Amino acid sequence: xxxxxxxxxxxxxxxxxxxxxxxxxxxxxxxxxxxxxxxxxxxxxxxxxxxxxxxxxxxxxxxxxxxxxxxxxxxxxxxxxxxxxxxxxxxxxxxxxxxxxxxxxxxxxxxxxxxxxxxxxxxxxxxxxxxxxxxxxxxxxxxxxxxxxxxxxxxxxxxxxxxxxxxxxxxxxxxxxxxxxxxxxxxxxxxxxxxxxxxxxxxxxxxxxxxxxxxxxxxxxxxxxxxxxxxxxxxxxxxxxxxxxxxxxxxxxxxxxxxxxxxxxxxx
Numbered sequence: 001x002x003x004x005x006x007x008x009x010x011x012x013x014x015x016x017x018x019x020x021x022x023x024x025x026x027x028x029x030x031x032x033x034x035x036x037x038x039x040x041x042x043x044x045x046x047x048x049x050x051x052x053x054x055x056x057x058x059x060x061x062x063x064x065x066x067x068x069x070x071x072x073x074x075x076x077x078x079x080x081x082x083x084x085x086x087x088x089x090x091x092x093x094x095x096x097x098x099x100x101x102x103x104x105x106x107x108x109x110x111x112x113x114x115x116x117x118x119x120x121x122x123x124x125x126x127x128x129x130x131x132x133x134x135x136x137x138x139x140x141x142x143x144x145x146x147x148x149x150x151x152x153x154x155x156x157x158x159x160x161x162x163x164x165x166x167x168x169x170x171x172x173x174x175x176x177x178x179x180x181x182x183x184x185x186x187x188x189x190x191x192x193x194x195x196x197x198x199x200x201x202x203x204x205x206x207x208x209x210x211x212x213x214x215x216x217x218x219x220x221x222x223x224x225x226x227x228x229x230x231x232x233x234x235x236x237x238x239x240x241x242x243x244x245x246x247x248x249x250x251x252x253x254x255x256x257x258x259x260x261x262x263x264x265x266x267x268x
Contacts, residue, residue, distance in 0.1 A: 003260075004132065004166050011252050015245045016053035020046050053244040054236030062247035064219040067193035070200070070212040075112075075119035078188065079211055084122045085175050086113040086190040087168070087199060088129020088141040091148070095135070101144035105216075106192045110145055112215035113190045114152040122188055125154060126178055128171040130163040139163070168195070168253070169262045172202040185209055192216035194246060198253050198263070205264040218243065 012018055023046040030039035052058060090109050092102035103110075113125050127149070130140040140163025149159055165174045179187065186209045191199045193214040203210040257263040 007167060007256070008132065011249055014252060015248060016049055016241060017245070020049045023049065050241070051236050054238070054241040056233050056235070056237065056240045059240035059243035059247070060219045063194060063243045064221075066197060066247060066250055067214075067217060067219060069197045070193065070214050072193065072214045072217060075115045075121060078116060078119070078121050078213055081122045081186045081188045081211060082184045083179065084113050084116050084125045084188045084190060084213070085179075085203075085210070086110070086125055086127050086145070087171050087195070088127060088145050091141060091144050093131065093135065093138050093141065093144065095138060101141075101148070103148075108216040109190050109192065110148050111152065112213065114149055114154050116188055116190070116213060117149075117154050117158065124158045124160060125149060126160045126162065126175055126187075128162040128165055128175045130165055132166050168199050169202055169257065169260075172199070172206050172208065175203070176206050176208055179208065186211065188213040190215065192218075194218060194250055198250060198257060201254070201263045202257060205262065218246075 023042050027039040027042040027046065030036075030042065086109055088109075090104055090107045092098065092104055094101050113127075116122065117125055127142040127145045129142050129145070131138065140161070142161040142163045146156075146159045146161050150156055160178060162171075162174045162178060165171045175187075178184075187203075189196070189200055189203055189210040190213045193216060196212050196214050200210055200212050254263065258265070
């Protein structure tokens with residue numbers, strides 16, 4: 001089993017929903033062994049796992065803590081660079097019944113890259129990202145992102161696609177090959193705010209001079225008073241469970257990338 005497959009199989013085993021399912025199966029086992037007291041304790045752990053992971057306050061805190069590492073800038077206030085590097089992972093591929101690529105929740109990356117280009121912050125956009133697992137008859141995701149960029153006003157001659165990479169480290173590695181071949185120095189790195197700390201650390205560890213250009217903010221704070229019932233801030237829900245899971249995934253990713261040597265510490 002290669003690193004890519006492991007990276008997709010192992011983390012979900014540590015996600016709250018998977019842990020809850022595991023606790024449920026263990027509870028059933030103890031019930032079959034006629035140990036209801038032990039099964040009851042495990043069921044309480046199951047409820048606590050889902051209750052904590054699905055709590056909006058906790059989920060928002062975990063995500064915001066990562067997202068606020070690098071704050072967004074308007075295209076106009078973003079520094080100049082030699083190229084924009086946009087990480088894919090933002091569209092649903094055109095598999096039946098789709099007739100074209102669908103935008104995902106992180107498709108803000110495409111729009112932000114286009115806005116940076118139109119603001120003349122860099123003369124080209126490098127889109128990096130293939131398909132995680134081979135899909136016969138389907139082109140790499142970067143191909144479909146490039147078509148969307150063209151629809152949003154970026155000329156074809158200003159777009160470079162890289163379709164071999166299958167994870168964030170490979171995004172950075174393959175992008176560096178393009179940057180070095182074209183003698184490109186400073187880049188604007190476009191990815192989701194939650195993903196930026198890991199992505200930026202990988203690019204910088206490979207020696208790329210990257211400026212974070214974050215987008216796709218999931219947790220926002222409004223200045224005006226919110227009139228929704230306070231109880232909704234504490235009731236567990238599926239969206240909050242997803243946010244907690246995404247935050248856990250990023251923490252696991254940072255740990256794994258450091259362990260693999262893909263992210264170097266300042267002392268290395």
